[in-house]
Amino acid sequence: MSKEVLEGLKSRFGDRVDIYEHNPTRAYVTVATEDWIRVTRHMYEEAGGRLATASGSDRSTGVELLYHFAIDRSGTVVNVRTTLKKPFPKIESLAPYYPAADFIEREIFDFLGVEFTGHPDPRKILSSHDRPADFHPMRRDE
Numbered sequence: 190m191s192k193e194v195l196e197g198l199k200s201r202f203g204d205r206v207d208i209y210e211h212n213p214t215r216a217y218v219t220v221a222t223e224d225w226i227r228v229t230r231h232m233y234e235e236a237g238g239r240l241a242t243a244s245g246s247d248r249s250t251g252v253e254l255l256y257h258f259a260i261d262r263s264g265t266v267v268n269v270r271t272t273l274k275k276p277f278p279k280i281e282s283l284a285p286y287y288p289a290a291d292f293i294e295r296e297i298f299d300f301l302g303v304e305f306t307g308h309p310d311p312r313k314i315l316s317s318h319d320r321p322a323d324f325h326p327m328r329r330d331e
Contacts, residue, residue: 191263194236201231214265217255222271226281229269232258233287238267240289245297247329252278252301256290273303275330282308300327 195216198206206228207219220228232238238258245254251272258267273280282305283290294305295314302325305311316326 191260191265194232194238194260194263194265194267197236198228198231201235202228215268216265217268217270219270222273222280225269225271226283226286229256229258229283230286232256232267232269236260236267237262240283240287241266243290243293243297245301245303245327247275247301247327248272251275252303252328254280254297254303256283275328277304278302279304279306281306284308284310299325301325302328 195208195210198218199208202224205220205224209217211217218228233240238260241257241259243254243256245252251274253270253272256269258269260267280303282294284294284305285307291310292314294308295310295312297303298305298311299313299316
């Protein structure tokens with residue numbers, strides 16, 4: 190793992206990040222929703238991470254988001270994770286900062302019902318437009 194990236198996160202955010210080094214090429218960084226934008230922007234703008242993709246899943250604790258940042262120079266991936274409260278999960282969009290987040294955030298909205306505030310185009314992307322707006326097929330509570 191690129192120690193400088195993890196040390197940079199710990200130095201900048203202290204106890205506001207919980208870092209778990211899964212193996213030599215992958216780490217998970219858990220943050221509170223209020224730190225989401227600062228930590229993800231740090232990953233791109235200061236740590237040199239490339240937003241490879243994002244994923245979401247419905248957990249008993251809420252809707253979990255993971256944004257996967259590839260650190261190409263070291264061949265590692267840092268996954269930034271947060272959990273959103275149900276029944277109306279909401280978080281600030283990264284799409285205004287990173288165009289790569291556009292489609293994947295729309296997909297997460299479509300299937301898990303996460304509202305990405307500030308998203309430039311919050312339309313459904315994969316499901317039928319005549320499907321009820323409050324139906325999200327990957328949500329367990331639906």
